[in-house]
Structures are given as structure tokens and as C-alpha cells.
Amino acid sequence: MAQHPRFCSLLVRDENGFESWRRTRLNIDQHVIVFNNRLDRSGKFIDGTETQGRSFNEGDDDEVAVNQYVADLSVSSPLSTDKPLWELHLLTAHKCAVFRIHHALGDGISLMSILMASCRKASDENALPMMLPEKTRESKGEKRKGMFWFLGALWEFSKIAWFTLVFVMEFILRGFLVSDRKTVISGGDGVELWPRKMVTATFLLEDMKEVKKAIPNATINDVLFGVVSSGLSRYLDHRSPNAMDEGRRMTGVAMVNLRSKPGLQEISKLMKDNSEARWGNRFGVILLPVFYDKAGNDPLKYLKRAKTMVDRKKSSLEAYFSYRIGDLLMTLLGSKYACLLNYRLLCNTTFTISNLMGPLEEITLAGNPISSIKVTTSSLPQAITMHMLSYAGRAEMQILVAKDIIPDPEILAKCFEDALLEMKMAAIAGQ
Structure with a gap:
């Protein structure tokens, strides 16, 4: 991401209101946000002292808490235009990373492709993940010829x-x-x-x-x-x-x-x-x-x-x-x-x-x-x-x-x- 031009550019407007991308120096500290406290099921952070002596059903609580955190993030403050339009939120207590990326930087195929380029197979640390598209239709045999082909x-x-x-x-x-x-x-x-x-x-x-x-x-x-x-x-x-x-x-x-x-x-x-x-x-x-x-x-x-x-x-x-x-x-x-x-x-x-x-x-x-x-x-x-x-x-x-x-x-x-x-x-x- 740090090498891709779109992730290192600011969205700027000139005096006539026209928008364009301008390369800038990337400050990782502005983009990577680390949270060490746990979230409760409403998506709010719990103070460290409040978690002492409490038991958690981690599988269920983690999913519910992180889902609500992302839901709240979707309608809270927008991404700042003072920096490239992406953030990485690390929820360490939940072992979760949340990529928050503006759609102007790319669609789902583009963003998932760059994520997969950063990942490796669990079975082989040097191999890229394998992703094959589903075959949309089975082969229908030989092509029809002559008049039948034309019709x-x-x-x-x-x-x-x-x-x-x-x-x-x-x-x-x-x-x-x-x-x-x-x-x-x-x-x-x-x-x-x-x-x-x-x-x-x-x-x-x-x-x-x-x-x-x-x-x-x-x-x-x-x-x-x-x-x-x-x-x-x-x-x-x-x-x-x-x-x-x-x-x-x-x-x-x-x-x-x-x-x-x-x-x-x-x-x-x-x-x-x-x-x-x-x-x-x-x-x-x-x-x-x-x-x-x-x-x-x-x-x-x-x-x-x-x-x-x-x-x-x-x-x-x-x-x-x-x-x-x-x-x-x-x-x-x-x-x-x-x-x-x-x-x-x-x-x-x-x-x-x-x-x-x-x-x-x-x-x-x-x-x-x-x-x-x-x-x-x-x-x-x-x-x-x-x-x-x-x-x-x-x-x-x-x-x-x-x-x-x-x-x-x-x-x-x-x-x-x-x-x-x-x-x-x-x-x-x-x-």
C-alpha cells in the first residue's frame, strides 16, 4: 500500500473546484491507529481496570464487538482529506485489523488484490494465495456450423x-x-x-x-x-x-x-x-x-x-x-x-x-x-x-x-x- 501512488496521494481542489491527486510523503503514524483495550458488545472501548475478573466468550463477543465498532465507524467522522484516504485500525485485544479505505482508491477487486499480494499461504510462507474464478458455464461442445450457427x-x-x-x-x-x-x-x-x-x-x-x-x-x-x-x-x-x-x-x-x-x-x-x-x-x-x-x-x-x-x-x-x-x-x-x-x-x-x-x-x-x-x-x-x-x-x-x-x-x-x-x-x- 505504501508503494502504490493512490495510497500516497492527497485529494486536492484547485481554485475552480476541480479535483486531482497530488503525491505526498506518507506518514505511517497518521494512518495506523492502535487500540489495546477490549470492546464491549456495543462497540465501545472498556477501560483496562473494568476487564479484570470478567470472563468473555471470545468467539461470540469478538465478532459482535468488532461488527459494532465497524458499524459505528461507518457513520462517525469521515476520512480526513489532510492525508491519503485510508487508515488501518489495529484492535489488538480482539486480534483484528480493520482497513478503512475510501472507494476513490479502488473497487473491491483492486483492494482485495492488493491485500492478497501482501498475504501468503499458511502452508507455504513463500507462496501467494490461490484464487480461481468460478466457471460460469460448462462447455457446450463443438460450435454449430452453417445455417444452424447463423440462426x-x-x-x-x-x-x-x-x-x-x-x-x-x-x-x-x-x-x-x-x-x-x-x-x-x-x-x-x-x-x-x-x-x-x-x-x-x-x-x-x-x-x-x-x-x-x-x-x-x-x-x-x-x-x-x-x-x-x-x-x-x-x-x-x-x-x-x-x-x-x-x-x-x-x-x-x-x-x-x-x-x-x-x-x-x-x-x-x-x-x-x-x-x-x-x-x-x-x-x-x-x-x-x-x-x-x-x-x-x-x-x-x-x-x-x-x-x-x-x-x-x-x-x-x-x-x-x-x-x-x-x-x-x-x-x-x-x-x-x-x-x-x-x-x-x-x-x-x-x-x-x-x-x-x-x-x-x-x-x-x-x-x-x-x-x-x-x-x-x-x-x-x-x-x-x-x-x-x-x-x-x-x-x-x-x-x-x-x-x-x-x-x-x-x-x-x-x-x-x-x-x-x-x-x-x-x-x-x-x-
Whole structure:
């Protein structure tokens, strides 16, 4: 991080208000913040004398305390522009490191790639972590030839054109005019400043792989979106079973990596200006609708519906359009108007979701074994954001909520976990 130009630069504005990066000398003491006291379950530091004679259930208390610390950090003081826009908080009593990094420095792929370049395999201190992207589709055999190939290509082109037109129009309307109908989990303008609470939903990758076998050509992302659809319906049944209309739509904003090579990248390639991988924010967004549905006899219906919708999104250029329109606004009008478009889109939708693939096996950072890696974002006007990251056979989803709107996120996390287990049982029963 200390060698990367973006992590050693100040964000400055000239007399006309134009922003640019200016290299500066890095003072590590300004960025590394060490806390030796323990946190209580509300995320507040405990004085050393108060911990004497007290017993802690370290596994549970550590996760709850650190989650609340990060949740409070997300709505407390912003990163200072007097120094490069990143901090490292070391919570020594909890054996935890919290990287606080402004999104202007890079997207999830960039930041996770630089973190992995700093880590090594636990089994080999000289080897970098191994991260392989999931194969999105199985081979379909030899290409069709002649007239059949032409008709197939024409059909694929027609689908791309149609779905792109439909979804791009929807994206534009969502950005300026159309908003989700209000539910008990809806956010809105100003909610980004409300107090937050964070919990973790934990899944086994083996369970998700077992579920995706139930539907041909399904992916882990399909399973994740199916779990979210089922979990949100379960939670709304819990909060307001008589106030919700069947089929009520809640729209999610999902991030899509637009680099030509999927998954995490080699840092040497990311830092080259002419590389297609390129450092920075290289992602588009797609809108994923979730429909409130009463519990039924087929848990896999959520996966089937999710796969159908995600496949249609993959057949469109919505993600590329969203990136290009944001890039165009940034170039012509500046960051203020590009941010305004993003803000309006988030105000008109219900939640944000993302999924990153992490290391396949256990790793170390500076010789310290890592038991868990979690990621989240802040300053969004939605009442709920969900970010999942897989690590060594387990996937953990950080759920950050506005606690005045969603006071019981633990129940929401349990709804997601139960949804996956129910899908797994249905998938096994159907084999």
C-alpha cells in the first residue's frame, strides 16, 4: 500500500473546484491507529481496570464487538482529506485489523488484490494465495456450423439487443423517476447518516455448491441471489406478515466486475496504465428485482427465479451501460453529478449486494494466521447493504443496516442462513 501512488496521494481542489491527486510523503503514524483495550458488545472501548475478573466468550463477543465498532465507524467522522484516504485500525485485544479505505482508491477487486499480494499461504510462507474464478458455464461442445450457427448467432444477438433496451430503460427510470414502494426495510434520502448495526451471516460453500447442482448451469451468484430473495421474504413475514402484498417488488443494486479477466488480479498488471485489468473502479451495476413471496412448498423456486433473472441480465449490456454513463458524466460534468446519479439510484432502490471470491485456503498476513476476512461499504442511503466474501470453504456476508429501520438484523441473518439450509435439504431430496 505504501508503494502504490493512490495510497500516497492527497485529494486536492484547485481554485475552480476541480479535483486531482497530488503525491505526498506518507506518514505511517497518521494512518495506523492502535487500540489495546477490549470492546464491549456495543462497540465501545472498556477501560483496562473494568476487564479484570470478567470472563468473555471470545468467539461470540469478538465478532459482535468488532461488527459494532465497524458499524459505528461507518457513520462517525469521515476520512480526513489532510492525508491519503485510508487508515488501518489495529484492535489488538480482539486480534483484528480493520482497513478503512475510501472507494476513490479502488473497487473491491483492486483492494482485495492488493491485500492478497501482501498475504501468503499458511502452508507455504513463500507462496501467494490461490484464487480461481468460478466457471460460469460448462462447455457446450463443438460450435454449430452453417445455417444452424447463423440462426443461433442471430437469436443471441436479438436477445442481447432486446434485454439491453429493456434493462437500460429501466436503469434510466430508476435513476431519475421510479422508486420502489416503501416497505419496513426501505431507506431513502438522508438514511446514510443514520446509526448503523452490523451482523454476519455465515454459509458453507459446500452447501451452496450442493444447492446449485439442483438447477442446470446455476452458479454461486444465482444461489446467493436466491438466498437473499428467500431470506428477505422470510424477514418481511416476521416484521409485517399482514401488511405486505404478494409480489411486492424490492430492487437490489448488484456490482459487476468489468475487467476482461474475472476474479482477483495480479498487482503488477493492475498498476500498468495500458492493462485491461487496470486499477481503480472498473465495475458496472445491474438492478436485480426481489419479489415478496409467502413461504411455499418449494424452496428452490427462489433459485429458479433468480437464475432466470440473472441469465437475462448477463444477456444484456446493462452493466457496461451503467459504467459508461457514469464515466461520461464524470468526464463532462465532474464527480458531483456522477455521484448525484448514483445517489438517486440508491435512494430509489432497496438494497445493495456484492459477492467477492477470496482465497481457497487459509492464509497469513505478516506471519499472522487469518481466520476470517469480511468486507462492507458505508455511506449509502439504503437501509440494508450485503457484501459476501468467501474464504477457505466458508462464505460470510456482512449485513449493514440502519438500526432505526431494521432493529433486529440478527433475525435477518438467521433468515438467510435458514433459507440456504432449506434449499440444501430440498436439493438433496430431489436427487
